[in-house]
Amino acid sequence: MAAISTCGVNFRAGGKSQRPPPSSPPPYASLCPPSSVSAKTPKLFFSSKLSVASSNSCISLRSNQTLFTPRLGKSHGTALVVASAKPEPLKIMISGAPASGKGTQCELITKKYGLVHVAAGDLLRAEIASGSENGKRAKEYMEKGQLVPNEIVATIVKERLLKPDAQENGWLLDGYPRSMSQATALMEFDFQPDVFILLEVPEGLLVERVVGRRLDPVTGRIYHLKYSPPENEEIAARLTQRFDDTEEKVKLRLRTHHQNVEAVLSLYKDVTLKVDGSVSKEEVFSQIDLALTKLFEDRKATSGTLAA
Structure with a gap:
């Protein structure tokens, strides 16, 4: 029966569990010397899943989260590994001034790339x-009219980014960090x-985008008198303007x-x-x-550098 050995990985061949010697190279570096399988050099690829079967045996290997699938040929016992690497998930931060369209772009990005939106x-x-x-x-700080300390907000953000869905799918951090101290705190959390x-x-x-915004208190929908006017007079009559959506206050917010x-x-x-x-949201x-797409494709190519 053919056997394949790797370093630090338990595997099954013909139903028997074996533990390879610690001196063996890591599983993604090489397979066994040709003499243990075949004189023909096998091909090795990264794989996110592994499950292979030949006519005589079924072999499965797992290393960290990368799974390999060796397949033994019928006549020569040649090991062939077919795989598709899963690239490292994207980690993105997005920033923009009030009315820059950040919310809309967050929706489009998360929809296409499946990232976890974190605001x-x-x-x-x-x-x-x-x-x-x-x-x-x-809450204590907010009730006193004070800003919530950075360490509290940074800790809350850190705990969210460490959740399994964000770690597996990648994340889009919306409007944070907004200051050097916040950015430094995130860097300290790596x-x-x-x-x-x-x-x-x-x-x-x-300024034009902000000053023209109106809120429908019934539906919660945001309209704009120029770019997205209400559908009828009834809706227009009940629209309200946020207290800080004035030209003076928006300019102050923009400077900050x-x-x-x-x-x-x-x-x-x-x-x-x-x-x-x-320009238009489309x-x-x-541009984004x-x-x-280029970053994602480059990452896919990098993750498959061991493919032969």
């Missing part, structure tokens, strides 16, 4: 509602993005945003993708999609 504000509100220790501490997307929109257009984002960019300058956010997403 710090939503996490904070959920934490408070849950009554957790961090939630209670955050969270680094593959891409930091920055939506750039001229200030005049941002620009100051903070410049500090954050200094940490992520090597992975920053600046996107023109003044055109904005096309082009960059992410």
Whole structure:
């Protein structure tokens, strides 16, 4: 019966469990010397799953989360491994000024790439509602009209990013970090993005987008008097404007945003993708999609470098 041995991996061949010697190379580095299987050199590929059978035996190997599938030929016992590597999931941060279209792009990105959408504000509100220790501490600061300390928010974000779905599928961190201290806290937790997307929109257009926004208190839908007007007069009559959606207040918010984002960019300058956010949402997403597709394809190619 043919046998294949690897380092530090239990495998089954013909129903018997064996433990290879510790001096063997790692399973993804090589198979056994040709003499143990065949004089013909086998091909080795990365694989996310392994399950192979020949006419005489079934062999399965697992190393970490990579599974290999050797197959023994009928006449020569040649080992052939067929595999498809699963690339490392994407880790993305996205930033943009108020009314830059960040929310829309987050929806489009997560829909296509299957990433876990993580918004710090939503996490904070959920934490408070849950009554957790961090939630209670955050609520105390908010009730006093104070900002929630960075270490509390960073801890909440860290715990979310460490959940299995985010680790397996990748994540899209929305609007966070917003300051150097927040970015530093994430770096201390060893969270680094593959891409930091920055939506750039001229200030005049941002002001126009914000000042023209209106809220329907009945449905919760957001309209815009110019770009997305209400369907009828009945809806138009009940629309309201947020208290901070005035030109004076939005300009103040924009100044704060620009100051903070410049500090954050200094940490992520090597992975920053600046996107023109003044065009249509489809055109904005096309710019983002082009960059992410290239990154994803490069990662797939890298993960298969051991393929022969």
